[in-house]
Amino acid sequence: MSKPLFDSALPPLEELDTDSAFPEAAAAVDAQTRAVFLRNAGIGAGAVVGGGALLGSLPSRALGAGIAKSDIAILNFALTLEYLEAAFYVEAIQKGHFTGELDLFTRTVAAHEAAHVAFLKKALGSRAVAKPSFNFKDTTSNQAKFMATSQTLEDTGVRAYLGQAGNFKSKKLLGAAATILTVEARHAAWIRDLRGKGNPPVPAPASFQDKRTKAQILAAVKATGFIVG
Numbered sequence: 001m002s003k004p005l006f007d008s009a010l011p012p013l014e015e016l017d018t019d020s021a022f023p024e025a026a027a028a029v030d031a032q033t034r035a036v037f038l039r040n041a042g043i044g045a046g047a048v049v050g051g052g053a054l055l056g057s058l059p060s061r062a063l064g065a066g067i068a069k070s071d072i073a074i075l076n077f078a079l080t081l082e083y084l085e086a087a088f089y090v091e092a093i094q095k096g097h098f099t100g101e102l103d104l105f106t107r108t109v110a111a112h113e114a115a116h117v118a119f120l121k122k123a124l125g126s127r128a129v130a131k132p133s134f135n136f137k138d139t140t141s142n143q144a145k146f147m148a149t150s151q152t153l154e155d156t157g158v159r160a161y162l163g164q165a166g167n168f169k170s171k172k173l174l175g176a177a178a179t180i181l182t183v184e185a186r187h188a189a190w191i192r193d194l195r196g197k198g199n200p201p202v203p204a205p206a207s208f209q210d211k212r213t214k215a216q217i218l219a220a221v222k223a224t225g226f227i228v229g
Contacts, residue, residue, distance in 0.1 A: 070167065072124065077217075082117045083131045088226075092110075163213055
């Protein structure tokens with residue numbers, strides 16, 4: 001039996017939006033669906049490769065000296081996820097429905113995600129993918145949905161970076177990605193603590209962190225319906 005995409009402490013994606021914003025099961029996504037996501041994210045349908053390998057190649061004219069195509073693909077994959085997270089928190093701040101520690105969490109994490117976007121864009125230069133358009137529906141104004149969605153996004157970010165760690169050609173880029181992964185893990189623990197307050201989910205639910213392939217992460221993101229253009 002295959003392991004579920006998210007652990008049991010996370011709500012099913014369909015519970016995050018009762019009007020069927022997440023109609024597709026992540027585990028059932030096919031190559032065509034992944035291609036649509038990649039095209040909408042600005043990576044290009046031709047970048048899909050099978051078996052959890054890296055999102056393929058970019059035009060040779062876009063490559064910087066000494067940076068492997070596969071590393072550029074990983075960074076653009078990470079940048080697309082960071083675009084999504086950054087936009088999610090900015091929209092929540094703009095709507096202004098949260099107070100107390102949740103407001104502090106939202107503003108702190110928004111700043112972190114913006115910094116991650118700026119870092120990745122600087123590293124990629126002209127090779128950076130374009131920012132997609134998003135529709136977060138009411139997940140940035142409804143407190144329960146916001147917290148559940150935030151936990152899902154942060155846990156997904158951790159699993160995404162961890163899943164690509166062994167694929168980096170450059171040790172320098174791997175080290176840089178690790179500095180982002182550790183902060184994403186702290187975000188995940190913080191929102192878990194805010195959601196828990198004496199009840200599951202606990203901030204550190206397991207002794208070891210599982211990882212996810214690029215295909216699994218793309219499936220999960222596609223299933224949210226957040227990326228619309």
